Amino acid sequence: MFKQVTIQADQRGLLFRKGSYMKKLQPGTYRYWSGLQTTVVVMDMAKPFLVEGRELQLFLHDEDLVRELEIVQVRDHEYVLHYEDGQFIQLLKPGTYAYWNILKNHTFLHADVRNPELPAEIDRSILPRLAVHVQAWEIASYETGYVFYDHVLQRELAPGKYYFWKGPVSVMVKPVDGRQQQMELSGQEIMTEDKISLRLNFVCQYKIVNPIRSLEMKSFDEQIHIQLQLILREYVGTLKLDELLKRKEDIASFVLSRLQEKGEAFGIHFLSAGVKDVILPGEMKDILNTVLLAEKKAQANLITRREETASTRSLLNTAKLMEDNPTLFRLKELEFLEKICEKIGSISLTGGGDLLDRLDSLIGEKKAARK
Template sequence: MGRRAVLFIREFTVRKHERGILLRNGDFERFLAPAVYRFFDPHRRLEVERFDLTQPAFEHRLVDYLVRWQPEAVEDHFWSIETGAGQIAVVYRNGHPWTFVAPERRALYWKGVVRVTAELIDVEENLAVPRRIVQACVTERQARRASLFDAAVLVREVPEAHVGLLFVDGRLARELTPGVHAFWKIGRNLRVELVDLRVKGLEVGEQELLTKDKESLRVHLNASYRFRDVQLTVRNVRDPVDFLYKEIQLGLRSAVADRSLDALLEHKGSLDGDVFARVHDKLAALGIDLTEVGVNELARITI
């Protein structure tokens, strides 16, 4: 071969952990296995794109073309994954959950170095995420790394002595026990509200009330309560704590208005039980247990 011809020889190397695609004028020619290639290319129309097989995801403009017009070559070089409507594919890398393919999508992954498998899941029928995938998400978060599943999975932890309320597209779907829970959020709007089941205190601030004999009285009380049936409460009360505050306030106002100033000052302790009796049953019917009412201050207002 003459010296001039040698100048037109182009050399490309595809290493052992790589695969190549040979393009001519930007069009696909063929796949290249590991080797050193020499092409006579006087007009520099050839190009070789190299792909590292340790990064198996094949995201390329030619994916659809290759699947349609080079099916045998695709079968030789790739794992092909396709999803339908309402489906996702959980992709495993060497047996570990790695990423996912969204509904109605196609993805190719290089064969040769990384073992890639996939599991199709109907996310329209299955709301809960399999435990092995949940664990992968939690592990990534504990390592302070972003998980590729974050776009598809909602993960929430319910602490001890709490329940979680899962809302799907604005509707209460289920109650969650303490622990880690995960749900597919593709195609739906999810949120989880945490509710503390322990006994809590509520301070009903200073109230200026009128007694039966039209005397002005300053009253301050505290109450204790807990949620007994969270779903019942949430389905019927928009803001449970505000509702509880107002009901105790109304009960206090009624109890004071039914008695004279002297009766109230003489029997201060009876006001606790009176307020409790006036509101307890109504709250209980809505899933709220009122456990105690205590009047801290009871004094006549003098002008």
């Protein structure tokens, strides 16, 4: 009994006899006696060369077959990008692969994952298809980045986007912000020399000028915060409350100078500092308000006494001038009469005589009565 097998132009056949591979079959029709335990496996040349249940090494002794195959070996420390006719198809993991090279042109790009950064030859447009195997880091325009392999610093990164393989090497990118930054110390409780507890709200601005130094420090922000606390305590603890309130503006200059002394150790440059608020306990506020109110009342009384004294002195000087100058006295009388007339709507007089004479006699009678 015969078996017939037809192999198309885009196919190849693999002839097995008693389970052992014999040779490759070209397109055509073949007939075999079934008693010879002969089988033919028909291979689609558009698909990878893969025979179920058989290792690739069993076929590599056939030179005729190998000439029509593109064989690629991916080592343990590699990823290989597989392209067909220039189009990315897949990423190959460690192993050995074979593809028919008759219908399509196969090319391979080897990437050593011991060097985690993706090669420049890899088109960034295919990266979404590699998302499982690739990690991305982005450095903003105002940042400086530093890349570490297995916690060892490798190099500085300029602003941009960077891609690294997820492989045996641990990758960490640490960005450092180069913009002006601000640190606030809110509600810091400090005791003055005279044992009065108060709270300060303080703020300082700084820029990182040595990013490497800042990365070498654990809890960088916390250490600056603690340093600021210590400097404030050093200054406030040497002053009494009254001195502190009078010299409040000096706190900023003192703290800034001390921070600048320590700036190099932190890799930063302190730009400015200032006190936002000095918050006193409730009972201390009441005491200070009472003192302030008493001081203002005393100042107001002093001003009133000065004005009264000045007014009395002015009246005395005027009286002396009128006593020595009758004409001036007469003018003052007329001024007084003018003011009386401004307050009176109408004046009724009985009897004859001139109006001015009557008023003059009236004033004369009042003077006589006062004498």
